[in-house]
Amino acid sequence: MSKILYYTVISLWLLIFVFILNSGDIAKKPWSHDDDFVLYATMLQKDITREDFRKASHDLEQLKKAWSKIVSRIQYSVEKEEINAIYVNLARLTAHIKNEDKKQALVEIEEMWNHWHHLNQ
Template identity: 35%
Template sequence: MRHFILYKLLPICILLFFIAIMQSGMTLKQPFSKDEDILFYIGAIESNILSEQWDIASAELKKLEKAYNIVKKRIQYSVERDELDSFTTCIEKSEGYIQAHEQGGALAELNEARNLWDGLGN
């Protein structure tokens, strides 16, 4: 019995555990509270950019970064690191465009960030 548990059951349980972690990206990226809703913040930033309210867009971008840092800790083991880095880059680029008051570039980066977020964990 001990041989069965040690050499057969334990490795199977460990493999199942790691498979569950690696497949949990879609579930873990969903917001657990209102403060973690990445897509809500991206939409709010886009609407503020379209109405040229740059200060409010910048404040919403800070909230987006805070929410992303919370969610990133949950999903870092279940998604590709390159995808996380690309999303971070899009957020940082959009911050530069917002500071420069460049509507087209900011909207393009936010659209790319939304596309990356939608594909994250698939």
């Protein structure tokens, strides 16, 4: 009986680890309004397209807050390079929005979308 219990516990632990390591798609979805990365990124893209850099700066800060909440959930299930790439995109976006450079900001957003869609692949 103890062998059955032992193998059952080991199997459950392995299943839990497999679930955690493959949960990137589930974990990157918003759990509240504060961590809706897609919403804030879309709003930011619209702000930059309209050249409303004041609102874009505010939405960028909201996007950074959302990203920091998401990273803690996905850090074990996605590649570190993709996470770092989005951090780099956010840093570049900050500079482009401060300089009110519409073209470069839109390029950064497109690259960020690419990294976002490839987080768990």
